[in-house]
Amino acid sequence: MRCLVMEDFGRMAVAEVADPKVTAGHVVIDVVATGICGSDLHGYTGENGRRKPGQVMGHESVGRIRALGDGVEGIEVGATVTFNPLVVPAAERPLYRGREQHAPGRSVIGVNPSVRAAFAEQVVVPAENVVPLPDSVPITWGALVEPLAVAVNVVRRVAVTAEDTVLVIGGGPIGQSCVLAAQHAGATSVYVSEPSASRRALCEQLGAVPLQPGEPVEEQVRALNGGPVTVAIDAVGITATIQDALRATVAGGRVGLVGMGAPVTELQTYEVSTLERTITGSFCYSDEVFRAAAAWVADGSTDFSALISEEVPLAEGPDAFARLAAGADIPGKVLVRLDR
Ligand SMILES: [Zn+2]
Numbered sequence: 001m002r003c004l005v006m007e008d009f010g011r012m013a014v015a016e017v018a019d020p021k022v023t024a025g026h027v028v029i030d031v032v033a034t035g036i037c038g039s040d041l042h043g044y045t046g047e048n049g050r051r052k053p054g055q056v057m058g059h060e061s062v063g064r065i066r067a068l069g070d071g072v073e074g075i076e077v078g079a080t081v082t083f084n085p086l087v088v089p090a091a092e093r094p095l096y097r098g099r100e101q102h103a104p105g106r107s108v109i110g111v112n113p114s115v116r117a118a119f120a121e122q123v124v125v126p127a128e129n130v131v132p133l134p135d136s137v138p139i140t141w142g143a144l145v146e147p148l149a150v151a152v153n154v155v156r157r158v159a160v161t162a163e164d165t166v167l168v169i170g171g172g173p174i175g176q177s178c179v180l181a182a183q184h185a186g187a188t189s190v191y192v193s194e195p196s197a198s199r200r201a202l203c204e205q206l207g208a209v210p211l212q213p214g215e216p217v218e219e220q221v222r223a224l225n226g227g228p229v230t231v232a233i234d235a236v237g238i239t240a241t242i243q244d245a246l247r248a249t250v251a252g253g254r255v256g257l258v259g260m261g262a263p264v265t266e267l268q269t270y271e272v273s274t275l276e277r278t279i280t281g282s283f284c285y286s287d288e289v290f291r292a293a294a295a296w297v298a299d300g301s302t303d304f305s306a307l308i309s310e311e312v313p314l315a316e317g318p319d320a321f322a323r324l325a326a327g328a329d330i331p332g333k334v335l336v337r338l339d340r
Contacts, residue, residue: 003120004317004336008053009046010325012318020116020124024070027127029081031338033311034118035060035143038172039111041324050111058118059085059110062133062142063338072127080133082142083125084149084290085109085117101284108284119317121338131294140311141297141304143335144177148304149293150258151177154282155185156289158231158256162186165225167217167248168208170235170259171199173333176307178233178258179208184296189225193217193244198331205306217244228253237261242279246271258282307332313340 005015022028037060043051051057065079075081088096089105096103109125110117117123133142151174160166166182168175171194182190183206192203193211200210211220221229230253232245237259245255246268257279272279285293297304309332312320317336324334 001121002314003056003116004314006044006051006053006055006057010044012044012321014315014317020122022067022069022124025072025127026069026124027065027072027075027130028067029063029123029125030066031061031063031118031121031123033062033140033143033335033337034058036320036324036334036336044321045325052113055113056116056120057110059108060143060146061118061123062139066122075127075130075132080135080139080142081130082133082145082294084129084131084287085146086284087126087129098286098288100287119336131291133294134298137297137300140308140335144304144307144333145294145297147173147177148181148297149285149290150174151181152293153285153289154178154233154256154258155181157280157282158233158254160185160187160231164231165189165229167191167193167221167229167232168235169193169232169241169245171196171203173307174258175235176203176206176332178235179203179206180302183207184302191221191224191229198329202306202331218247221248233258235259239265243268246277249277251275253277255279256282308335310334311337313337
């Protein structure tokens with residue numbers, strides 16, 4: 001089979017490798033499409049140190065079951081599936097049920113360098129990580145379940161309801177997913193702070209109100225919303241955006257921190273203490289949240305098409321990585337098609 005190998009930082013290549021063998025409790029998936037994540041890009045450039053040369057990445061994926069390992073039941077060859085890339089050792093599963101992302105022994109398919117992940121024509125995953133999808137929605141939407149699960153998790157963590165007005169900071173693929181997840185949770189007024197014009201336009205297409213870049217976020221939110229919002233979701237995660245998130249929210253407001261822009265930031269502590277705001281961290285998703293995101297995609301109630309900007313064949317995968325790393329103006333997700 002063919003796959004996309006990160007030969008070195010900044011260098012991706014198409015390679016021919018042996019087909020993987022199915023093992024007990026696992027399935028082999030014929031991959032149809034895998035999304036390029038911001039974390040893949042930062043791994044590719046070497047920035048985040050979370051990817052290693054020689055690795056085959058890819059954790060946002062959809063495909064069809066090719067083979068079942070011994071003991072696998074309840075799923076059929078040919079079924080359309082996505083998979084939850086978060087793998088929890090069996091011994092930790094009972095204790096971390098409902099919060100699998102906290103399990104100390106967790107690993108992530110596509111991050112773990114010793115696992116050949118989904119930028120490949122075939123991928124092997126544990127059967128319990130597989131989530132079936134109906135054929136009634138476009139198959140490529142299955143590759144969006146993972147980033148949507150990240151968004152569903154933060155939206156749930158800050159408990160967005162129809163009573164809330166929401167500011168999303170960062171209008172990239174995760175911010176876009178947060179816009180849709182906040183709307184899905186009932187929020188009707190969602191504002192987005194994002195410097196890129198094409199991303200602002202995409203967020204507007206999704207029904208959010210884009211703020212003007214270069215103008216103070218807090219004042220714009222107050223003017224457009226008739227006062228501060230009740231919830232802000234920071235999908236960037238640097239000092240300036242956390243400050244914007246705090247200052248744009250009401251006293252008692254909730255700030256969800258899902259962006260990982262900087263490991264250390266400067267916090268305006270009085271903005272938290274004196275106004276009794278809450279900052280809530282959010283990372284990945286539980287198994288239940290991942291399945292909820294898949295069910296949302298499967299129910300056909302939301303059109304996710306706008307989230308996908310490009311689909312490139314495997315042979316053009318290296319070029320897609322190079323373009324994205326060079327800052328190409330691509331508003332939404334780039335999917336690598338492994339079936340082309
Ligand atoms: Zn991702």
